[in-house]
Amino acid sequence: MSRQPGRQFLNIPGPTNIPDRVLQAMHRPALDFMTPEFWEVQVECKENLAKILKTEGEIMVYASSGHGSWDAAMTNTCSPGDTVLMCETGRFSESWGEMAEAVGLDVVTLANDWDRAFDPARVEQALREDKERKIRAVCVVHNETSTGMTHDVEAIGRIIRELDHPALLMVDTISSLASMDFRMDEWGVDVAVAGSQKGLMLPVGLGISGVSEKAMKATETATLPRKYFDWNGIKALENGRLRFAGTAPSHLFFAMREGLRMLLEEGLDHVFARHARLAEATRRAVKAWGRGNGPSLFGRDEGALSNSVTAVRMLDGFDADVFRGKALSETNLALGGGLARLSGKVFRIGHLGDLNEPMILGCLATVEMQLKRQGIPHGEGGVDAAVAYLAETR
Numbered sequence: 001m002s003r004q005p006g007r008q009f010l011n012i013p014g015p016t017n018i019p020d021r022v023l024q025a026m027h028r029p030a031l032d033f034m035t036p037e038f039w040e041v042q043v044e045c046k047e048n049l050a051k052i053l054k055t056e057g058e059i060m061v062y063a064s065s066g067h068g069s070w071d072a073a074m075t076n077t078c079s080p081g082d083t084v085l086m087c088e089t090g091r092f093s094e095s096w097g098e099m100a101e102a103v104g105l106d107v108v109t110l111a112n113d114w115d116r117a118f119d120p121a122r123v124e125q126a127l128r129e130d131k132e133r134k135i136r137a138v139c140v141v142h143n144e145t146s147t148g149m150t151h152d153v154e155a156i157g158r159i160i161r162e163l164d165h166p167a168l169l170m171v172d173t174i175s176s177l178a179s180m181d182f183r184m185d186e187w188g189v190d191v192a193v194a195g196s197q198k199g200l201m202l203p204v205g206l207g208i209s210g211v212s213e214k215a216m217k218a219t220e221t222a223t224l225p226r227k228y229f230d231w232n233g234i235k236a237l238e239n240g241r242l243r244f245a246g247t248a249p250s251h252l253f254f255a256m257r258e259g260l261r262m263l264l265e266e267g268l269d270h271v272f273a274r275h276a277r278l279a280e281a282t283r284r285a286v287k288a289w290g291r292g293n294g295p296s297l298f299g300r301d302e303g304a305l306s307n308s309v310t311a312v313r314m315l316d317g318f319d320a321d322v323f324r325g326k327a328l329s330e331t332n333l334a335l336g337g338g339l340a341r342l343s344g345k346v347f348r349i350g351h352l353g354d355l356n357e358p359m360i361l362g363c364l365a366t367v368e369m370q371l372k373r374q375g376i377p378h379g380e381g382g383v384d385a386a387v388a389y390l391a392e393t394r
């Protein structure tokens with residue numbers, strides 16, 4: 001392939017664009033990671049992660065992708081054969097459930113259509129029926145990246161509290177953290193599962209967990225095998241020193257320090273509002289394309305459509321992967337593909353992380369241009385609708 005001019009428009013839902021400030025923060029020599037200089041970096045990172053997770057609980061960081069934090073959530077708190085409830089939201093809830101099964105848990109899936117918001121009443125019913133209180137954890141993906149839908153963690157937390165059920169609430173916030181409001185303590189979340197490469201604007205490579213006191217307590221009786229991800233091995237200051245399981249990925253920590261500073265400088269509420277605006281501009285464009293039987297919004301519950309990623313349902317008879325393959329090879333626009341049962345049926349526009357108006361407009365204009373070029377029927381005026389919305393809001 002000949003050289004692609006310009007920068008790639010990275011509109012997959014993670015990894016996201018890494019800001020120059022973050023890249024530059026990594027452009028430095030390696031250092032002895034067992035020194036106060038580096039402990040300070042880690043301490044600042046953990047303090048700022050706690051602000052973003054909105055928790056006073058413990059913060060754990062590992063050299064891993066988000067899968068590591070999934071694993072840590074289960075192995076630190078559960079014992080072989082424990083029952084966990086998995087709210088079905090899409091490919092990521094399915095995949096987290098597969099992981100839980102693989103480590104020896106009994107996973108009960110609360111089935112749900114992928115294009116619908118998960119109904120918290122389903123959790124209430126399951127917990128009420130659990131007379132012996134055997135359910136160890138309720139697991140939910142806050143923002144299901146495979147479908148572009150956000151699910152009501154706050155309501156699920158309220159239900160667990162109101163029923164006074166001992167289950168832990170475990171929430172995957174991998175594609176919502178620092179893009180949408182997430183309130184770990186207020187919502188009663190016991191384990192928040194996060195990763196570095198989405199809203200936090202960092203390279204992939206850091207798994208992150210927020211852990212409540214109740215979840216820390218659960219480690220005392222949990223007997224699933226664990227070592228690398230053992231929270232008690234890495235949790236706290238020991239004689240003023242921070243511990244890390246193995247050699248700390250110091251450059252990723254320098255990146256994280258900068259990324260977190262940037263988010264807090266912008267202000268979390270502003271970050272969330274920016275995501276909401278860019279998402280709404282995207283939705284308006286997709287709605288216009290969908291008029292007269294064109295590609296349309298995948299999610300059917302308007303109020304649950306995600307502010308970090310929009311899944312677009314391709315027309316029958318057209319392959320979404322062919323569409324995005326051409327968008328990438330011809331125009332250097334990277335879009336996300338449909339996962340598992342949605343493969344070829346949807347494409348996904350990621351609008352999270354370090355993104356501004358020209359970037360999303362460039363993406364939407366290129367999608368529209370590719371729809372025309374590839375002869376995919378669609379309604380006119382998608383970009384106009386996005387421009388009009390952005391022009392009238394600030």
Ligand code: PLP
Pocket residue numbers: 014065066067068092141143144145146172174175195
């Ligand atoms: N959960 C969600 C919601 C995700 O979007 C992803 C990745 O896209 C994962 C889990 C898995 O994270 P990782 O790919 O970093 O292991």
